[in-house]
Amino acid sequence: MDSDANVAVPVEEAAEAHPAWRRVQLARHPKRPHSLDYIQRLVTDFQEIHGDRNFGDDPAIVAGLGQFEGRAVMWVAEQKGRDTKQKLYRNFGMPKPEGYRKALRAMQLAAKFGRPIITLLDTPGAYPGIDAEERGQAEAIARNLREMARLPVPVVVVCIGEGGSGGALALGVGNTVLMLENAVYSVISPESCASIIYRDSGKAEQAAAALRLAAEDLLSLGLIDGIVPEPPGGAQEDPAAAAEFLRGHLVLRLDELAGMSGDQLVNHRYAKFRKMGNFFA
Amino acid sequence: MAWFKRESGELDTSGEKKVRTEGLWVKCESCRQIIWKKDLEDNMNVCPKCDKHFRIDARTRLAQLLDDNQYETFDGNISSTDPLKFVDLMPYSSRLKQAQKDTGLKDAIINSQGKLLGRPVVASVMEYAFIGGSMGAVVGEAITRAVERAADTRMPLIIVSASGGARMMEGVISLMQLAKISAALARLDEAKVPFISLLTDPTTGGVTASFAMLGDLNIAEPGALIGFAGPRVIEQTIRQKLPEGFQRSEFLLKHGMLDAVVPRLEMKAYISTALKFFVD
Numbered sequence: 001m002d003s004d005a006n007v008a009v010p011v012e013e014a015a016e017a018h019p020a021w022r023r024v025q026l027a028r029h030p031k032r033p034h035s036l037d038y039i040q041r042l043v044t045d046f047q048e049i050h051g052d053r054n055f056g057d058d059p060a061i062v063a064g065l066g067q068f069e070g071r072a073v074m075w076v077a078e079q080k081g082r083d084t085k086q087k088l089y090r091n092f093g094m095p096k097p098e099g100y101r102k103a104l105r106a107m108q109l110a111a112k113f114g115r116p117i118i119t120l121l122d123t124p125g126a127y128p129g130i131d132a133e134e135r136g137q138a139e140a141i142a143r144n145l146r147e148m149a150r151l152p153v154p155v156v157v158v159c160i161g162e163g164g165s166g167g168a169l170a171l172g173v174g175n176t177v178l179m180l181e182n183a184v185y186s187v188i189s190p191e192s193c194a195s196i197i198y199r200d201s202g203k204a205e206q207a208a209a210a211l212r213l214a215a216e217d218l219l220s221l222g223l224i225d226g227i228v229p230e231p232p233g234g235a236q237e238d239p240a241a242a243a244e245f246l247r248g249h250l251v252l253r254l255d256e257l258a259g260m261s262g263d264q265l266v267n268h269r270y271a272k273f274r275k276m277g278n279f280f281a
Numbered sequence: 282m283a284w285f286k287r288e289s290g291e292l293d294t295s296g297e298k299k300v301r302t303e304g305l306w307v308k309c310e311s312c313r314q315i316i317w318k319k320d321l322e323d324n325m326n327v328c329p330k331c332d333k334h335f336r337i338d339a340r341t342r343l344a345q346l347l348d349d350n351q352y353e354t355f356d357g358n359i360s361s362t363d364p365l366k367f368v369d370l371m372p373y374s375s376r377l378k379q380a381q382k383d384t385g386l387k388d389a390i391i392n393s394q395g396k397l398l399g400r401p402v403v404a405s406v407m408e409y410a411f412i413g414g415s416m417g418a419v420v421g422e423a424i425t426r427a428v429e430r431a432a433d434t435r436m437p438l439i440i441v442s443a444s445g446g447a448r449m450m451e452g453v454i455s456l457m458q459l460a461k462i463s464a465a466l467a468r469l470d471e472a473k474v475p476f477i478s479l480l481t482d483p484t485t486g487g488v489t490a491s492f493a494m495l496g497d498l499n500i501a502e503p504g505a506l507i508g509f510a511g512p513r514v515i516e517q518t519i520r521q522k523l524p525e526g527f528q529r530s531e532f533l534l535k536h537g538m539l540d541a542v543v544p545r546l547e548m549k550a551y552i553s554t555a556l557k558f559f560v561d
Contacts, residue, residue: 133528136538141491147467150467163453165456166487186453196449217452223457269464273460273461277457
């Protein structure tokens, strides 16, 4: 929606003035690979599973079983659409409560059978609508945060595009959290931030810089564990190469976690998030 | 036909009158009745005429919940580092200083330990007057410590929420506090120590989407605004006016998101009775 309008600005032009804004535009680039583009390249025997067993199936989140480099892995991913029809079908990648509940069901299913989980984050944010509120958007996100914290299996999270606040974090409590080079992860969209602080959503470029939402920012703040490089110019220039970079990093990270027991994994995840946030004491 | 007519609607008398009566009287924003301030305070800041629950600060809340206004406070010394050096219309560091001066707190939270009808409890209360009760690293850390204190001491935990959500000025660090606190609550859950989440006006954004919705009981005061997205954001998304009562406590109760809506005057007794069920 907003993102489409913004992409119309030539990337290079905005980039010179605002490097952070360039990242936002790349993260929302209309040709940027989405979750299923990676899953198709990386996973064999992929079987999508549907529904939260409660209300419905949310196409903004894709969950499925698959084989990845010799491992059975549960994939849970936020999915945007490419053309208008797909965008509407995927609700612009904005999940509703039933999407988060489906995701949790899939993750707990993985835990039951001792399978590692890989989640891919790519959303402008959780859907802010009447029906989502009625069905408990906040509760669904909150529950995911708590339950992800105690999954006794390895959880690797990759922010592949837009990490839109709580809507992304609801799939984001991992032992390892990675970002693609041009992905962004933020507490609020630059447009919303600008409309609050400057009373002008047009000043999103400035807000993007102030929010420190680029991958290097999060790495230097100690909030993520690594950055997955993208091909020159961004993942949209060579999606196959982008997928291969991601494959390598995922294998490495799953190997790191493979030897840990369920308790060790839960404690490792706790320790990781427990130390986030500096303060004067 | 009248010789004179008022051209600009109703007279605005709210500001002026308050000054003349030197704050002895307040006007209820709900029923518009004039109330003697002492009557309001004696009634726990609930309008005696229409039951409108006025917003109260964290210290008043603690005085209402804990016996004899006696409690020990903890973690009041931690303060924000302004990790992003964030500047909007004014620097975040100045905003912090101003809020600290206005509230006498280092950040938007008071951690305490006291007794509720004789039962020792850990109570963590958010202060809305401090930058909208927003949650950055300090609030996140303080609430996590309160959760850990409850788990360690096995004292029941009460968190009183009043917040606009995550604190924008600390960026994604604020966001990660949702995960940090929720992870601590998973441990508290496993320790089987009761956690009562009390949601008050307003509780929105990342606070609702984390600890506020994770109580063993989620209870709210009447008429409180509670939601994930703020009403303005939703209106902009769907481009229509929201129905009356949308995202109020009673709406959430109806949709199954709350265990109960509890009037302030009954709150202490309600929590005490619930804790008796869980613990004794």
